[in-house]
Amino acid sequence: MTDVLFVAEHRRGDLRDVSYEGISAGRGLADALGGELHVAVISGEVEAFAESLNTPEVDTIHTVDAGEEFDHDTYAAATEALHAALDPTALLLPNSVNGLDYAPAVADSLGLPYATDAVDMAYDDGLTVTREMYGSKVETTVDVAGDQYVVSIRGGEWPAADGAGDAEITSFDFDESSVDDGARVQGFEEVGGGDVDISEAEFLVSIGRGIEEEENLDLIRDLCDATGATLSSSRPIVDNGWLPKNRQVGQSGKQVTPKVYLAIGISGAVQHVAGMKGAETIIAINTDPNAPIFDIADYGIVGDLFDVVPALIEEFN
Amino acid sequence: MKILVTVKEVAAVEDDFEIDGLSIDERYLEYDLNEWDDYAVEAAVQIAENADEEVEVVAATIGPERSEETIRMALAKGADRAVRVWDDAIAEQTLFDVDAKVSVFEQVVADEEPDLVLTGVQAADDAFGATGVALANRVGYQWAAVVNDLDYAAGDETATVRRELEGGVEEITEVDLPAVLSIQTGINEPRYASLRGIRQAQQKEIAPHDLSDLGLDAAAVDGALELTEMYEPESESDATIFEGGAEETAAELADVLREKGVVGE
Ligand SMILES: Cc1cc2nc3c(=O)[nH]c(=O)nc-3n(C[C@H](O)[C@H](O)[C@H](O)COP(=O)(O)OP(=O)(O)OC[C@H]3O[C@@H](n4cnc5c(N)ncnc54)[C@H](O)[C@@H]3O)c2cc1C
Numbered sequence: 001m002t003d004v005l006f007v008a009e010h011r012r013g014d015l016r017d018v019s020y021e022g023i024s025a026g027r028g029l030a031d032a033l034g035g036e037l038h039v040a041v042i043s044g045e046v047e048a049f050a051e052s053l054n055t056p057e058v059d060t061i062h063t064v065d066a067g068e069e070f071d072h073d074t075y076a077a078a079t080e081a082l083h084a085a086l087d088p089t090a091l092l093l094p095n096s097v098n099g100l101d102y103a104p105a106v107a108d109s110l111g112l113p114y115a116t117d118a119v120d121m122a123y124d125d126g127l128t129v130t131r132e133m134y135g136s137k138v139e140t141t142v143d144v145a146g147d148q149y150v151v152s153i154r155g156g157e158w159p160a161a162d163g164a165g166d167a168e169i170t171s172f173d174f175d176e177s178s179v180d181d182g183a184r185v186q187g188f189e190e191v192g193g194g195d196v197d198i199s200e201a202e203f204l205v206s207i208g209r210g211i212e213e214e215e216n217l218d219l220i221r222d223l224c225d226a227t228g229a230t231l232s233s234s235r236p237i238v239d240n241g242w243l244p245k246n247r248q249v250g251q252s253g254k255q256v257t258p259k260v261y262l263a264i265g266i267s268g269a270v271q272h273v274a275g276m277k278g279a280e281t282i283i284a285i286n287t288d289p290n291a292p293i294f295d296i297a298d299y300g301i302v303g304d305l306f307d308v309v310p311a312l313i314e315e316f317n
Numbered sequence: 318m319k320i321l322v323t324v325k326e327v328a329a330v331e332d333d334f335e336i337d338g339l340s341i342d343e344r345y346l347e348y349d350l351n352e353w354d355d356y357a358v359e360a361a362v363q364i365a366e367n368a369d370e371e372v373e374v375v376a377a378t379i380g381p382e383r384s385e386e387t388i389r390m391a392l393a394k395g396a397d398r399a400v401r402v403w404d405d406a407i408a409e410q411t412l413f414d415v416d417a418k419v420s421v422f423e424q425v426v427a428d429e430e431p432d433l434v435l436t437g438v439q440a441a442d443d444a445f446g447a448t449g450v451a452l453a454n455r456v457g458y459q460w461a462a463v464v465n466d467l468d469y470a471a472g473d474e475t476a477t478v479r480r481e482l483e484g485g486v487e488e489i490t491e492v493d494l495p496a497v498l499s500i501q502t503g504i505n506e507p508r509y510a511s512l513r514g515i516r517q518a519q520q521k522e523i524a525p526h527d528l529s530d531l532g533l534d535a536a537a538v539d540g541a542l543e544l545t546e547m548y549e550p551e552s553e554s555d556a557t558i559f560e561g562g563a564e565e566t567a568a569e570l571a572d573v574l575r576e577k578g579v580v581g582e
Contacts, residue, residue, distance in 0.1 A: 011482065070488075072460075095446070097482045100438070100499070101462035104415060104447035105454035113541030114415050116445045128545065133443055134330045138341070141546040142412060149541075152447075182459035182493040186477075192485040203579035227580045239503035245485070252481050252501075260579045274483075281577055283570065284556075288332040290549070297556040299573055301566045311567035316580060 001147070002035030005088040007079055008053055009096055010044055011070065012188070015052055018094040018153070020160035025121065025153050026092050027057035027161070032123035033089055036060065040172070042078045043067045050169045055161040062172040066179075072102040073180040079106050081174035088148070090127070095152035097252075107150035114150045115142055119157045127151075135269050136292040156274060192254065194246035201230035204258045206249055206276070208234040210265015210286065210305055214242045220264065223309055226316040232256065234266045250275035264305050268293030285309070318471050319373045320361040321431035323422060323449075324354040324391050324399075326384035327442040339411055339544050348383070350390050353437025357500040359507040360467055361435050362395035368471030373397050377425045379407065379418060385523050392518035393510035399523040400425055406528060406535035414540035415447045419455050421538065422448070424531035426456045433476070434497040438463050449499035459496040465504050 006026040008019035023039060030037040036059040041049040046063035053061055064078045079102070083091055091110075093103040095117045107114035119139075120130035127144040129151060144151075198204060205227070207220045217237075224231045231247060238248040249256055251271040261279035266272060268284070268291055276282070277296055284297040285308050294300050301308055326348050334345035350358075358376065365372035376391040376399040378384060388399050402421050407413060426434065436449035453460035465487070466479035473494070480488040481501050492498070510518070528534060559566040574580045 011486070016483075072462075076454075097463045097480065100446050101450060101460075101480065104449075104451035105460070107447075108416070108419065108451040108454040114447060114451070115542060116415070116447050131444075132550070133547075134328070134341075135441060135444075136550070137330045137334075138336065138547050139550040140412075140544055140548075143543045143545050145541040145543065180459075182496075183461060184491045186489040186491055188482075189479075189487050189489065190485060191487055203574075227574065229579070235502065241506065251483050253485060255484065258579075260574065260577050262574075281573075283573065285570075290332060290334075292550075294556055294558075295550070295552045295554045297554060299570065300556045300558045301570060302558060303563060303566060307563035308567055308570075311563040312570060314564075315567055315571035 001087050001089055002033040003038055003088040004030040004090045005038045005086055006092040008039055008041045009094045015049055018096055018155040021158040022092055022153055023055055023057050023161035024158040029090055029121055038086055040082050042075055054165045054167045056163050056165040057161045058165055058167040061167050061169045064172050066176055070098045071185055075102045076105045077179045078174050080109055091150045093152050095154050099152050103152045112148050112150050113144050113146050115144055116152045118151050118153045192246040194244055198230055198232045199254050199256050202259045203229040204232045205229040205262045206232040207264050208266030209236045219309055223313050226313045234272050263293050266293055267291045318432040321375050321377055321429055321434045322357050322361045323436045324376050324378050325351045325440050326380050326387035327351045327440050336547050339547050350387050351437050351440050355507045356502050356504050357435040357437050358391045358394055359505045360500055364471055370471050372471045375429055379421055388523055389518045390510055392521045393514040394508055398521055401523050402526045404528040406538050410540055411544035412542045414542040415445050415451050417538040417540040418448050419451045422452050423455045432495050436499050438499045438501050449497045453497035459492045461490055461492050462499045463501050464498045465501040
């Protein structure tokens with residue numbers, strides 16, 4: 001019992017990035033434990049997925065041919081059955097939206113300690129997980145008691161595994177008749193189309209909760225007019241109904257890769273950063289010198305946007 | 318019918334703060350109702366307001382006496398009454414983990430027998446993001462996580478929800494009741510507590526319980542996770558920070574924008 005089991009994730013025919021990152025995370029932990037890395041892929045075109053996941057880090061891939069798309073009851077039942085069969089020390093699952101929808105149930109059913117949203121892991125006689133608190137303002141280490149545990153891992157924190165491996169690929173059957181049917185997926189819908197595609201913009205001026213009031217958005221619109229920038233925002237602005245959903249940058253909004261991303265009054269929460277860290281140049285204006293956005297910024301002004309933005313508009317008028 | 322909403326008073330850290338061992342000194346913390354729970358309360362109250370039948374909305378929290386101030390916000394916004402669980406054994410935990418939380422809420426659910434449980438997707442402070450789904454599993458309810466749209470009328474046997482996946486894709490799912498739904502921000506527009514609501518909230522009950530009231534002992538909340546270090550994340554940034562007044566810094570920033578060639582002439 002020194003093995004690691006990681007469950008990959010896919011959606012609408014594509015494996016998601018976290019599937020390859022989880023392989024790296026799993027390999028690291030398996031090496032520390034002196035065990036093997038098992039990867040499971042559940043539902044959809046499992047054979048094709050297995051081929052793609054067959055990277056040098058993986059020892060065994062388990063395909064579970066059941067249904068097309070993610071269904072939390074199937075995932076939970078299949079993962080629990082795999083766990084019973086393999087008895088791994090660590091079960092790793094993505095801390096994605098679908099991870100949030102089944103990992104807690106699996107950990108609870110297995111009666112195992114559960115550490116969520118890991119950004120790092122270390123093993124030395126016991127598992128230590130690094131995670132963040134208070135909107136990424138502090139980092140913590142957490143010791144996990146017990147011989148077995150479940151950890152959900154944050155996307156984007158481990159390198160993606162690639163290259164061709166020679167893992168054993170084996171199909172895993174479990175009793176599908178045991179799967180609950182109390183939550184039934186009816187379909188998917190793309191949201192957030194509309195007037196502009198912020199993912200096409202070269203220069204994004206993005207505003208966050210620091211703007212305080214809807215009326216104050218005019219100031220940012222003036223800046224966009226003066227500079228020719230496209231306006232985008234963090235989630236709270238969209239939640240408040242101040243801007244349409246197609247302007248939201250982040251995990252549940254749009255992924256953008258502009259030449260310049262100017263983040264104004266945005267703290268830099270992980271779900272926001274997920275959408276904009278690929279920008280060529282990141283600039284932040286924020287009153288809080290400890291705001292996590294400064295960790296990824298290339299240029300910054302620690303200051304009040306209500307002073308800096310008018311001065312910036314002046315520069316271009 | 319009855320709707321249980323789990324709510325939490327969370328701490329936000331001020332701009333400047335110091336870490337003292339395994340916690341942030343009280344001086345640097347500001348307490349408020351967890352953002353995600355605010356939306357969950359609103360969702361519950363809207364179901365109650367639009368119902369043809371009697372709907373009771375009960376807020377449940379795990380928190381010290383101080384948190385009653387925050388929980389009253391949920392009552393002022395329309396919850397009918399609240400249950401607050403606290404105990405020395407809970408106070409002693411360095412990190413109150415998901416399993417421990419769920420052990421407590423499991424008993425609250427057993428007492429209250431709600432038809433629907435609404436939770437926030439995550440708490441802004443410890444950010445586990447797991448309580449709702451783990452609770453559903455424990456009590457044998459159906460569930461859905463990260464719900465940003467809810468189509469449900471009191472008395473219905475199923476709810477139709479949208480789950481907000483990454484990248485602007487939503488999943489539409491039908492969930493049988495009883496169920497636990499974890500609520501995402503933006504699902505509605507949380508109301509401000511009216512003065513009348515705030516006054517009325519003073520009369521509403523916040524029933525305190527300790528573990529023994531719930532038939533639990535200290536071992537039930539002895540979590541498997543132990544906080545061992547807390548520190549400010551090492552910044553990997555080599556950001557150039559412009560110093561000075563607004564004009565000065567704006568001028569330097571303008572130069573960067575010109576240099577990058579993104580500002581039209
Ligand atoms: C499942 C899930 C998905 C999510 N998806 C997304 C997503 O796609 N996109 C997204 O953005 N968020 C998303 N979030 C929410 C995310 O966790 C944060 O809550 C959000 O990004 C915070 O937005 P913000 O930075 O604008 O606000 P805050 O975190 O409140 O930050 C406001 C900032 O403004 C600064 N400020 C205040 N006043 C001023 C001033 N006068 N001048 C300058 N600075 C000032 C403050 O110092 C602070 O840093 C998601 C959350 C979850 C759980």
